[in-house]
Amino acid sequence: MIYIFDLDHTVIDSSHRQLTRADGSLDLDHWIENCTREKIYADKLLPLARLMRSAYSQGHQVLICTARVLSVHDHAFLADHNLRAHAILSRPMGCADADDVLKENLLFDYFQGVPLARLTRSRLTMAKKPCIIRA
Numbered sequence: 001m002i003y004i005f006d007l008d009h010t011v012i013d014s015s016h017r018q019l020t021r022a023d024g025s026l027d028l029d030h031w032i033e034n035c036t037r038e039k040i041y042a043d044k045l046l047p048l049a050r051l052m053r054s055a056y057s058q059g060h061q062v063l064i065c066t067a068r069v070l071s072v073h074d075h076a077f078l079a080d081h082n083l084r085a086h087a088i089l090s091r092p093m094g095c096a097d098a099d100d101v102l103k104e105n106l107l108f109d110y111f112q113g114v115p116l117a118r119l120t121r122s123r124l125t126m127a128k129k130p131c132i133i134r135a
Helices: 028-033 048-057 072-080 099-111
Strands: 002-005 061-065 087-089 131-133
Touching: 002 048, 048 061, 061 099, 087 099
Parallel strands: 002 061, 061 087
Antiparallel strands: 002 131
């Protein structure tokens, strides 16, 4: 089985680093300023982190698909909290795509050529819970 996890508000509570504008959008400059080692290590794990660890330890394929541009500190946080994945799909530096568009494209590209039941873009939908694709 393949498990796909988002990070923010799914596996990790990073809300202390976020600032939301009046229109509901994320203040990206504020987010980037708060991506220091100290602030990243103040993030808290959410209950789905246990499911992520369990799925990995049981031999299931675990993917992380996040809209974050991951830094060395993010990777260290994941490792230090035993959050392992077979692949990490994340935002490339400089990419300004909307989060949902970015994740859809990352997943679609990742699964190209993988013998799953002919995935279409409409079947690759991210949710605020693990998305399970049965092989």
